[in-house]
Amino acid sequence: MTSPWVSDVLLAAAGAFILYAVVLLYRVVAGPTMQDRVIAVNVVGTNTVVVLALLSVALEETSFLDIALVYALLNFLMSIAISKFTVERGGVI
Amino acid sequence: MTTVADAAIVALAVGGVFFGLVAAVGILRLPDLYTRTHAASKSDTLGSVLTLGAVAIALGADLSIMKTVLLLLFLFVTNPTAAHAITRAAHEQGIDPWRVDDEGGGE
Amino acid sequence: MAPTPVEAGLLVVILGSALATAVLRDVLGSIIAFSAYSLGVAMLWVVLRAPDVGLTEAAVGAGVMTILLLLTIAKTVRPSEDRVLASFDPKTLVLVAAFVLALGATVPALPAVGSPDAPVVSSEVSQYYLDHAYKDTGVENVVTAVLAAYRGFDTLGEAVVVFTAGVAVVAVLKREVTA
Amino acid sequence: MSDARRSPYVESTIIMTTVRVIAPFVMTYGLFVMFHGAKSPGGGFQGGAIVGALVLMLAFAFGADPTREWVNQRVVVGLLVVGVATFVGIGLATMALRGSFLEYAVIAGAKSSKYAIELIELGIGAIVSGVITSLFFLIDAGFDVEADAADAGGETPEETPGEPSSGEVGS
Numbered sequence: 001m002t003s004p005w006v007s008d009v010l011l012a013a014a015g016a017f018i019l020y021a022v023v024l025l026y027r028v029v030a031g032p033t034m035q036d037r038v039i040a041v042n043v044v045g046t047n048t049v050v051v052l053a054l055l056s057v058a059l060e061e062t063s064f065l066d067i068a069l070v071y072a073l074l075n076f077l078m079s080i081a082i083s084k085f086t087v088e089r090g091g092v093i
Numbered sequence: 094m095t096t097v098a099d100a101a102i103v104a105l106a107v108g109g110v111f112f113g114l115v116a117a118v119g120i121l122r123l124p125d126l127y128t129r130t131h132a133a134s135k136s137d138t139l140g141s142v143l144t145l146g147a148v149a150i151a152l153g154a155d156l157s158i159m160k161t162v163l164l165l166l167f168l169f170v171t172n173p174t175a176a177h178a179i180t181r182a183a184h185e186q187g188i189d190p191w192r193v194d195d196e197g198g199g200e
Numbered sequence: 201m202a203p204t205p206v207e208a209g210l211l212v213v214i215l216g217s218a219l220a221t222a223v224l225r226d227v228l229g230s231i232i233a234f235s236a237y238s239l240g241v242a243m244l245w246v247v248l249r250a251p252d253v254g255l256t257e258a259a260v261g262a263g264v265m266t267i268l269l270l271l272t273i274a275k276t277v278r279p280s281e282d283r284v285l286a287s288f289d290p291k292t293l294v295l296v297a298a299f300v301l302a303l304g305a306t307v308p309a310l311p312a313v314g315s316p317d318a319p320v321v322s323s324e325v326s327q328y329y330l331d332h333a334y335k336d337t338g339v340e341n342v343v344t345a346v347l348a349a350y351r352g353f354d355t356l357g358e359a360v361v362v363f364t365a366g367v368a369v370v371a372v373l374k375r376e377v378t379a
Numbered sequence: 380m381s382d383a384r385r386s387p388y389v390e391s392t393i394i395m396t397t398v399r400v401i402a403p404f405v406m407t408y409g410l411f412v413m414f415h416g417a418k419s420p421g422g423g424f425q426g427g428a429i430v431g432a433l434v435l436m437l438a439f440a441f442g443a444d445p446t447r448e449w450v451n452q453r454v455v456v457g458l459l460v461v462g463v464a465t466f467v468g469i470g471l472a473t474m475a476l477r478g479s480f481l482e483y484a485v486i487a488g489a490k491s492s493k494y495a496i497e498l499i500e501l502g503i504g505a506i507v508s509g510v511i512t513s514l515f516f517l518i519d520a521g522f523d524v525e526a527d528a529a530d531a532g533g534e535t536p537e538e539t540p541g542e543p544s545s546g547e548v549g550s
Contacts, residue, residue, distance in 0.1 A: 003099050006099055006103070009102070009106055010106060010147065011111050011149075011184075011206065013106045013109065013110050013144060014206055015205045015206050016110045016113065016114075016337075017110070017113055017144075018206060018209035018210055018213065019095055019209055020114065021213050021236075021239075021240070021304075022209055022212050022216065023117055023121060024120060024121070025213065025216045025220065026121060027121060028217065028220055028232065028233050029220045029223075029224065029233070031229070033126055033188060034228055034232070035126050035180070035186075036126055036181060036218075037229055037233070038179050039129055039130055039133045039176070040107060040236075041134060041232050041233075041235055041236045041239075042172070042175050042176070042179070043117075043132075043133050043137050043174075044213075044236050045235075045239055045262070046143070046168065046172055047137075047165065048239040048242065048243055049141065049168060050109070050113075050140075050141045050144045052246055053144070053145055053148045053161060053249065055206075055243075055246055056148075056157075056246075057148050057151045057152060059099050059249070061251065062152070062155070062157040063420050064122070064246050064251055064254070065122055065157055065160040065161065066251070066419060066420055067242060067251060067258045068158070069160060069163065069164055069167070069408065070255060070258040070262065071262055072164050072167040072171065073171070073405050074125075074173065074258070074405075074432050075175070076171035076174055076175040076178075076431070077262070077435065078235055078263075079176075079178055079179055080394055080436075081267050081439055082231075082232065082270065082303075083178040083179045083181070083182035084178070084182065084272050084439060085228070085274060085336060086186060086228070087182045087185045087186055134483070162406075167404070170397055170400060171397065174393060174394060174397040177391070178393075178394055234502065238435035251420035252420045252421065254420070255420045255421050256424060256425050256428070257431065258425075259412075259425045260428050262432075263431070263432025263436070264428055264432055264435065267432075267435050267439075268514065271515065271519055275518065336492075337492045337493065337496060338417075338490045338492055339418075339492075339493055339496055340417060340418045340423075341417055343422075344417050344500070345418050347422065348410070348496040348500065349492065352470075353481060354477050355499075355503070356481070359462065359466055362506055362510055363462070363506050363510070366459055366506070366513060366514070367456075369513070369514060369517060370456060370517065373520075
């Protein structure tokens with residue numbers, strides 16, 4: 001149905017999203033506030049979901065979508081946890 | 094041979110990569126936390142949704158297309174929630190927004 | 201075998217976030233960098249076509265690990281942060297460098313990823329599992345077949361270890377929660 | 380840490396709504412991973428970790444103490460026991476049917492070994508989710524620094540340390 005070169009395009013897109021993850025690591029290290037780091041990691045997590053979905057098409061293994069689904073469901077848990085933690089130092093939870 | 098589906102996949106993937114670039118540049122270059130959250134919540138959600146649309150078309154009629162649509166919906170719900178949680182925490186913590194006349198506030 | 205661009209990018213993500221975890225002075229920052237590391241490792245498992253391990257990394261790394269670490273630092277004392285990066289102890293650096301060298305020396309001895317004459321491919325044991333798993337157990341996923349059927353007794357041992365650890369923690373900390 | 384004029388950061392409506400929407404999917408998906416481990420990646424450990432993460436998610440959205448009242452601690456410890464009992468029970472059942480320990484093929488019926496394996500995966504999932512949940516609740520309620528200091532010093536603390544303030548967060 002789709003041409004064979006399409007999977008190359010999707011693989012290249014996955015490479016681009018991984019490149020974004022690399023440059024976002026600068027924000028994880030540099031901060032300056034904790035929330036900046038959390039935002040950067042949250043975007044890396046979203047990119048991970050996209051990369052996993054792209055790889056599952058490019059490598060023709062649809063079972064990889066399961067892993068992407070787990071990240072889509074659980075990634076924001078970390079953001080909520082850390083953001084609540086930074087406000088009340090663990091008193092909230 | 095290029096079909097309509099191929100063209101749609103490539104267009105959506107290129108759009109997704111572009112908005113991912115916007116998000117990455119925004120998070121690296123914008124002056125403070127609140128402006129960076131715009132890049133994280135809006136551009137990145139749009140970019141990932143476009144790319145997942147490309148994935149859904151590439152998978153074709155299959156059970157796994159349902160997983161992709163679920164992925165898309167979950168990202169659409171959870172990503173802005175995470176941005177909200179982070180920004181609200183920063184606000185509660187007393188981090189002031191950046192202003193134009195604020196010389197030292199930016200990078 | 202040269203890595204593909206995707207693999208090379210993933211290696212940079214993993215090494216960068218691991219380094220960030222090590223050098224960030226604030227423990228909370230380390231935890232955040234560690235979750236980035238977990239994301240990179242999960243992508244690497246997928247690239248290496250090990251979806252079972254990737255799913256474990258996703259389920260544990262994304263949800264559980266970060267929160268248990270957060271709870272731990274919430275209940276303990278954090279050093280006050282005045283610098284962004286940690287200072288290095290030269291003795292520790294020497295020790296870590298020696299460890300990395302020792303581990304790195306073993307890397308050339310490993311077969312290349314996907315190499316046709318790797319022991320795991322040429323060994324008759326794994327070939328036996330691939331050939332007979334479905335017929336013997338009726339399970340499509342060979343990993344599950346090996347874990348639950350061929351080495352089921354070992355898995356029982358692991359489950360009992362987890363159970364024992366959980367019960368021990370409950371017993372030790374129980375006095376705190378009895379309301 | 381936060382300004383005095385602001386109320387402390389309690390449950391946000393947006394987070395609660397999102398968790399309310401997402402939680403059924405997480406539960407379903409965790410059970411799917413456990414049940415479907417025979418066919419797709421996953422299995423008891425991964426599914427159990429997902430179900431455990433669900434409890435953590437609820438605790439973060441609605442507060443730990445309401446969640447602790449909702450998830451009964453006895454049920455959690457019971458899950459651990461049921462998980463191990465399932466595993467050992469299947470092993471002993473195959474022995475009772477004149478097979479070896481965990482020799483599923485002796486159980487009568489088509490695809491019997493597949494169903495036995497799926498039951499075992501459920502048992503492992505129960506163990507893992509129970510351990511994660513109880514670890515979370517115990518660390519959360521656990522070693523209060525002041526309470527430990529009071530214990531060590533022999534002073535009488537103003538509040539009883541073992542009493543979690545269950546009434547406050549629920550409102």
